[in-house]
Amino acid sequence: MIAFVCGVSFAQAQHFDNYFVDKTLRINYLHIGNKNVEQLQIHHFTLVDHWNGTRSQLVEPYHYGDILVEVLDDASQKQIFSRSYSCLFTEYRTTERGETEIARMEECVNVPMPKQPVRLRFTSFDRKREATVLKDTVLDPANLPVQPAKKEYEVMNLHKGNSPDNALDILFIPDGYAKSDEKLLRHDMKRFAKYVMNCSPYKENRRHVNIRAIEGYSEQSGITQPQNDIYVKTLLNCTYNALDLDRYLMCPGVWNLHEVADDAPYDVIIIICNSEKYGGGGIYNFYCTVYNHGQYPDYVIVHEMGHLIGGLADEYYTSEVSVQDFYPAGVEPTEPNLTTLVDFSSKWADKVESGTPIPTPPVGKGDPNYDRVGVYEGGGYVAKGVYRPTLHCTMNSIAYNDFCPVCRETLEKVIRYYSR
Numbered sequence: 490m491i492a493f494v495c496g497v498s499f500a501q502a503q504h505f506d507n508y509f510v511d512k513t514l515r516i517n518y519l520h521i522g523n524k525n526v527e528q529l530q531i532h533h534f535t536l537v538d539h540w541n542g543t544r545s546q547l548v549e550p551y552h553y554g555d556i557l558v559e560v561l562d563d564a565s566q567k568q569i570f571s572r573s574y575s576c577l578f579t580e581y582r583t584t585e586r587g588e589t590e591i592a593r594m595e596e597c598v599n600v601p602m603p604k605q606p607v608r609l610r611f612t613s614f615d616r617k618r619e620a621t622v623l624k625d626t627v628l629d630p631a632n633l634p635v636q637p638a639k640k641e642y643e644v645m646n647l648h649k650g651n652s653p654d655n656a657l658d659i660l661f662i663p664d665g666y667a668k669s670d671e672k673l674l675r676h677d678m679k680r681f682a683k684y685v686m687n688c689s690p691y692k693e694n695r696r697h698v699n700i701r702a703i704e705g706y707s708e709q710s711g712i713t714q715p716q717n718d719i720y721v722k723t724l725l726n727c728t729y730n731a732l733d734l735d736r737y738l739m740c741p742g743v744w745n746l747h748e749v750a751d752d753a754p755y756d757v758i759i760i761i762c763n764s765e766k767y768g769g770g771g772i773y774n775f776y777c778t779v780y781n782h783g784q785y786p787d788y789v790i791v792h793e794m795g796h797l798i799g800g801l802a803d804e805y806y807t808s809e810v811s812v813q814d815f816y817p818a819g820v821e822p823t824e825p826n827l828t829t830l831v832d833f834s835s836k837w838a839d840k841v842e843s844g845t846p847i848p849t850p851p852v853g854k855g856d857p858n859y860d861r862v863g864v865y866e867g868g869g870y871v872a873k874g875v876y877r878p879t880l881h882c883t884m885n886s887i888a889y890n891d892f893c894p895v896c897r898e899t900l901e902k903v904i905r906y907y908s909r
């Protein structure tokens with residue numbers, strides 16, 4: 490019989506305690522380069538009380554992301570922690586501007602604070618999944634210059650499940666809400682928590698999810714729109730027109746974002762932007778944004794959380810995007826809800842009923858086969874050569890609470906990963 494301490498087996502807890510103390514070390518760095526060159530420069534370290542992430546699977550199983558950070562015990566070279574995530578920089582490299590112009594983008598990653606010297610390794614994967622080691626360095630915790638995290642903000646509890654060590658901790662951070670918007674901020678945080686918890690598979694996993702919000706106010710109300718010459722002083726300085734795409738709403742100040750987030754336990758950060766202009770964005774294990782007014786914020790938040798939490802791809806292929814050749818031919822995408830049929834058996838082949846033609850011809854709404862899982866051509870921003878699991882899904886069109894079986898199962902697995 491295995492002994493469990495707060496849902497973590499004794500062996501797993503021992504693994505954590507052998508190598509780590511109950512604190513979070515944040516590595517803040519700059520990701521520099523363009524299509525042809527890439528560099529990672531560590532800028533500073535932040536030390537935060539408590540490690541809120543999972544302790545049962547310190548080596549992450551999914552690897553959906555473009556960056557892999559690994560911590561190895563320096564004495565034995567054993568891998569003791571890993572996490573994969575994606576970043577805006579990888580998308581930038583596939584844009585027209587990214588072909589020549591050098592960008593310097595803030596990024597950071599949280600790892601548990603090691604007890605002994607460790608080897609820290611960052612590996613970047615390009616769209617063809619070719620790996621480049623960006624940094625391989627030894628960190629000695631005894632001599633590490635760390636800045637302590639500051640506590641500054643009140644925290645709202647919006648949905649309570651298990652303890653932070655055994656749940657997916659979702660943190661909302663408002664941006665562009667002035668002090669005069671206090672009532673709206675409180676109302677919005679509650680409203681967005683309901684959008685999440687009323688959507689499958691979050692609603693079936695209520696006890697595996699926590700939602701909190703930072704009560705942080707901005708100097709001014711609204712969100713920056715550079716293409717309309719609107720500039721607003723806000724807590725996080727979020728802005729539209731990221732990568733020159735009008736609706737792409739991103740937060741360039743990633744280090745400040747995490748400093749604000751430090752006041753509450755979190756696994757993932759969602760920025761709620763006070764703006765009437767349609768927009769949002771979500772990057773796997775990085776952060777996501779959503780606008781608060783208008784017709785579709787319920788759909789936008791769960792769609793962007795699909796990118797953020799599940800590493801899910803966009804299944805649509807008709808809207809304007811700034812990335813180019815994002816899913817190169819001959820390469821199986823890492824995202825679980827797209828295939829190029831290079832390695833379909835690693836995807837949702839087990840969900841396709843025998844006799845279903847591959848590729849599967851599309852049918853109209855009302856057809857008895859409209860809901861069936863198949864292999865439908867079109868997805869990941871292109872009409873040809875990339876395939877998606879179903880004809881309708883929240884990752885495809887503006888439809889709230891309509892994740893296809895493949896996306897739903899992926900999200901459910903990740904929620905359970907955090908809650909073990």
Ligand SMILES: [Zn+2]
Pocket residue numbers: 804826878882883884892893894895896897
């Ligand atoms: Zn889907």
